[in-house]
Amino acid sequence: MLQSAYYKFIEAPILVRIFGIAVFFIVSFGTAVHFIEPKTFPTIFEGIWWAVVTASTVGFGDYAPKTTAGRLLGIGLIFAGAGFLSAYFINLAAVAVTSQNSLREGKAVYTNKNHLIIVGWNERTKEIIDHLQAMPFSRHIVLIDDSLRANPYSEKTVHFIQGAPYRDEILKKANLKDAAIALITSDQNKNEMHADMNSILSLVAMKGSNHTLHCIVEILTNDQVINAERAGADEVIETNKHASSVMLNSLHQEGASKSLKQLLNPLNGGHLKSMEPLEEWNNTTFGELAVLLLQERTLLIGIQRAEETMINPPLSIEIKTSDKLLVIKH
Missing domain, CATH: 3.40.50.720 (NAD(P)-binding Rossmann-like Domain)
Known part of the structure; x- marks a missing residue:
């Protein structure tokens, strides 16, 4: 049991190990000072409070050992516990910097979804x-x-x-x-x-x-x-x-590239999409459906039927439920 716990401890991240050792020293010294000077430290909690304050070198002064044994214990705590606490915070800062550098340099793993x-x-x-x-x-x-x-x-x-x-x-x-x-x-x-x-x-x-x-x-x-x-x-x-198609259109019509850029720019409120027709639109003509969709601020520009794509087809062509509608939708 103890051997298993030991192996788990040495395999844990270094931050966990350092923090665990620091906590062990603080609890041990805090408990010991309570038994050495029960009048100065009436409870184990007050002993641990003193150990935390001493190890972190804050030194509030509300509790202080009065006997030689208690003061020697305090010296040992400063040498042992403070060193481990300092090492913990130094390593914590190093891990934060390393993590930030890993993100910036492209070495960190991405863990979210639907990206x-x-x-x-x-x-x-x-x-x-x-x-x-x-x-x-x-x-x-x-x-x-x-x-x-x-x-x-x-x-x-x-x-x-x-x-x-x-x-x-x-x-x-x-x-x-x-x-x-x-x-x-x-x-x-x-x-x-x-x-x-x-x-x-x-x-x-x-x-x-x-x-x-x-x-x-x-x-x-x-x-x-x-x-x-x-x-x-x-x-x-x-x-x-x-790109060649855009250039060719510009040769035939000046300014065509600017118009196309504005048309396809999503920031202008329009998105070129492919949508499935509703059952109720079956056998509706292209012209009738175009007028209907305009009421919803959707511009119908073509139909994709099987492998054929028809842009601006005849207004009389009928829509089938198997078609895909090419629209610019707000």
Whole structure:
């Protein structure tokens, strides 16, 4: 029994061990002084009170031993108990500093749930995090990056993890199994082909660890889109293709890029969403439903039917319950 308790004690964290030894000395010396000088210390509690005050070097002076034996006991308490108490507070401060440094340097484990994981630090990531911070609803963000050496944000907003996103120990630190959604961005320090290969590798690692996690991956080259889908991507963002489309629209219509930016900016009150039609909307025409949804400040812009997406279809086309409605919703 004693041996088991001893092994548990030596295996405990150093703060627990130091604090336990300090408490042991305080209780022992406080009890001893009560028996040595029962008139000065009528109860064991008053002896322990004196031991706490003495060991902490506060020295209120309300209790003080009067005999030689009592004073020798006090000297022993100062040498033993005060030393352990000082060591406890020094180690406590060191642990606090180490914990803060671990958070800042990306070494600490994330323990909360339903968080957003973003892979890669770049200008796009910064824009996303800044927009998410400005939105009325908040979801805690875990940022995984191998190039950063310190968290670019406050630890209250973004939990940073330093390391490669395809390594199991890094994904465990990010608490991937309890995450709600993941966004994998392209590595700005690699060429397009290598960046896509790195993104797909991260996607495979994430889906392998949590196959139900909704993963959005940024792909730069058209050839790798199919590989990202094969790897299990729930959504593929073709950055170069989207940017080319915006540029092409600007060539045909000046100012189109500004209009599109305002349209897609969530901070302006609009969110591009996909929604399921209600049963009562079955066989309703696109034009009729568009007018109906406008009353709820929802702009119907298209329909997704099977693998086909129709933007601004004919007003006479009928809505089916199997369709998905593309809307801009406040």
